Amino acid sequence: MRLVILGPPGAGKGTQAIQLAERYDVPHISTGDILRQAVKEESELGAEANSYIVAGELVPDDLMLGLIKMRLMGVDGRKGFILDGFPRTAVQAEGLDGLLSSFDEKVDAVISIEVDSKVLVRRLSSRRVCPCCGRNYNLLSSPPQRPGRCDQCGAKLIQREDDKEQTIINRLEVYTEQTAPLKEFYKNKGLLKQIDGQVSVEEVFQRIIKTLQ
Numbered sequence: 001m002r003l004v005i006l007g008p009p010g011a012g013k014g015t016q017a018i019q020l021a022e023r024y025d026v027p028h029i030s031t032g033d034i035l036r037q038a039v040k041e042e043s044e045l046g047a048e049a050n051s052y053i054v055a056g057e058l059v060p061d062d063l064m065l066g067l068i069k070m071r072l073m074g075v076d077g078r079k080g081f082i083l084d085g086f087p088r089t090a091v092q093a094e095g096l097d098g099l100l101s102s103f104d105e106k107v108d109a110v111i112s113i114e115v116d117s118k119v120l121v122r123r124l125s126s127r128r129v130c131p132c133c134g135r136n137y138n139l140l141s142s143p144p145q146r147p148g149r150c151d152q153c154g155a156k157l158i159q160r161e162d163d164k165e166q167t168i169i170n171r172l173e174v175y176t177e178q179t180a181p182l183k184e185f186y187k188n189k190g191l192l193k194q195i196d197g198q199v200s201v202e203e204v205f206q207r208i209i210k211t212l213q
């Protein structure tokens with residue numbers, strides 16, 4: 001299974017991607033997670049990416065294409081993938097096609113999770129993450145059992161730097177301008193499947209599975 005998940009920030013791409021990766025036994029590749037890990041490790045990539053992430057801007061395409069190439073060439077890269085947060089621009093989408101065709105492969109389907117922008121701002125500003133295990137919480141819909149602490153590892157939850165209000169607004173604008181047009185790109189290839197992301201997490205998952213069958 002080679003699946004791309006599209007959707008604005010806060011649509012629930014990560015949550016669905018984790019479950020889909022388990023279901024189809026393929027790696028979940030989140031470029032946002034890879035970049036945040038690089039920032040945490042203070043690597044060269046992290047240093048270069050950090051200012052874009054904090055501002056809610058996109059990291060340059062050449063950097064992202066290099067990163068995804070490395071990841072897909074990794075040990076489990078040939079097995080298939082659930083791509084979460086990539087591609088985000090037309091250049092990235094073309095680059096991905098080129099890369100896959102060099103392996104004689106192609107994207108099987110593209111899921112676009114649709115959520116109204118007012119709902120997104122509310123969701124993102126109430127999102128909290130565990131800095132240790134990466135688990136996501138939402139103070140409104142899926143709060144931790146103990147306020148402010150991760151259920152899984154007990155660490156103190158934090159708000160992502162780019163989940164602050166001004167950055168959220170910027171990220172949504174960037175999505176509308178640069179990423180949303182990819183829906184047309186994949187629609188023209190007959191790959192696009194649009195899913196309502198405003199129902200429960202489980203329902204979204206079931207609808208994705210159904211549309212992929």
Ligand code: AMP
Binds near residue numbers: 092
């Ligand atoms: P995410 O966790 O997917 O929302 O990504 C967080 C941030 O990482 C984004 O706001 C961008 O700054 C950066 N990022 C992640 N994936 C990409 C990508 N494919 N292209 C450019 N920037 C990206």
